[in-house]
Amino acid sequence: MRHCMSPLDFSIEELDQMMDLAARIEKNPEGYAHVCDRKKIATLFYEPSTRTRLSFETAMLNLGGQVIGFSSAQSSSASKGESVADTIRVISCFADIAAIRHPKEGAPYVASLHSSIPVINAGDGGHQHPTQTLTDMTTIRQIKGRLTDLTIGLCGDLKFGRTVHSLISSLVRYPGIRFILISPEELRIPDYVREDILNKNHVPYEEVIRLEDAMPQLDVLYMTRVQRERFFNEEDYVRMKDFYILDSEKMKLARPDCTVLHPLPRVNEISVDVDNDPRACYFRQVQYGVYIRMALIMTLLEVNE
Ligand code: CP
Numbered sequence: 001m002r003h004c005m006s007p008l009d010f011s012i013e014e015l016d017q018m019m020d021l022a023a024r025i026e027k028n029p030e031g032y033a034h035v036c037d038r039k040k041i042a043t044l045f046y047e048p049s050t051r052t053r054l055s056f057e058t059a060m061l062n063l064g065g066q067v068i069g070f071s072s073a074q075s076s077s078a079s080k081g082e083s084v085a086d087t088i089r090v091i092s093c094f095a096d097i098a099a100i101r102h103p104k105e106g107a108p109y110v111a112s113l114h115s116s117i118p119v120i121n122a123g124d125g126g127h128q129h130p131t132q133t134l135t136d137m138t139t140i141r142q143i144k145g146r147l148t149d150l151t152i153g154l155c156g157d158l159k160f161g162r163t164v165h166s167l168i169s170s171l172v173r174y175p176g177i178r179f180i181l182i183s184p185e186e187l188r189i190p191d192y193v194r195e196d197i198l199n200k201n202h203v204p205y206e207e208v209i210r211l212e213d214a215m216p217q218l219d220v221l222y223m224t225r226v227q228r229e230r231f232f233n234e235e236d237y238v239r240m241k242d243f244y245i246l247d248s249e250k251m252k253l254a255r256p257d258c259t260v261l262h263p264l265p266r267v268n269e270i271s272v273d274v275d276n277d278p279r280a281c282y283f284r285q286v287q288y289g290v291y292i293r294m295a296l297i298m299t300l301l302e303v304n305e
Helices: 012-027 051-062 084-091 107-113 130-144 162-171 191-199 211-217 234-240 282-300
Strands: 040-045 066-070 097-102 119-124 150-155 177-182 205-208 220-223 259-261
Touching: 012 130, 012 282, 040 051, 040 084, 051 066, 051 097, 051 119, 051 130, 051 282, 084 097, 084 107, 097 107, 107 119, 119 130, 130 162, 130 220, 130 259, 130 282, 150 162, 150 211, 162 177, 162 191, 177 211, 259 282
Parallel strands: 040 066, 040 097, 097 119, 150 177, 150 220, 177 205, 220 259
Antiparallel strands: none
């Protein structure tokens, strides 16, 4: 039985197969409408979510399966002190697969150790968000036609943004990837990402503060929200929150084929006047998230086409 804790749980070949499956699902959704008949997914969300939880639920419903779960710790027996380990043992009696989001780094991994069903990490604290990475990679591959030879700008809260950590750790395996890491001094990527992932893999990168300096070089601009929920005090958040605002003026500096992505939710970091720019692909990204989660569920449940 396999779990999905990190994008590195899958080889590049396996990721390619999953993204190919997602592309086939996009072309022919009817062909997959019953492949998970009578299967259930449990969505165990100890932290707020709109996209990830509903995307998993939509993915399972699209495959003919069913959905159970909770959307906050308060509405579950976690509020009475039940551990993640006990919870997943119980859920293993109810469902065939589980997606878990938790504010504590490593909580989905702990669940996987006690589970008799596949567990998917749907975001753990500031650590990893592998299915957002699968979504991001699928989006880039569909729009750019490749995951190699790209200059990718990651902008905003690179310290707490778990989607950024997951995306970097996955894309370093592809040749020709170069990163421009755009953040204020206080929100630079964690040392472990710089040392253990970028430097260790000899991946070229620059760290810059000004978005304007990076814009003309980018094939992909990945904007992120400042993660208010991870700050220790509100004052620091308020000082940082509007550090970057991508608007139509700044978009004039971007290449005509630059792809703008954002894991969403956005707050102020992308002005709504960018939404109609053909290079703004963050809502298409959400749709790809459903296809790749369908492919992931099928893969982990070893469901045949
Ligand atoms: N991108 C993402 O994880 O969004 P949600 O927090 O709404 O799930």
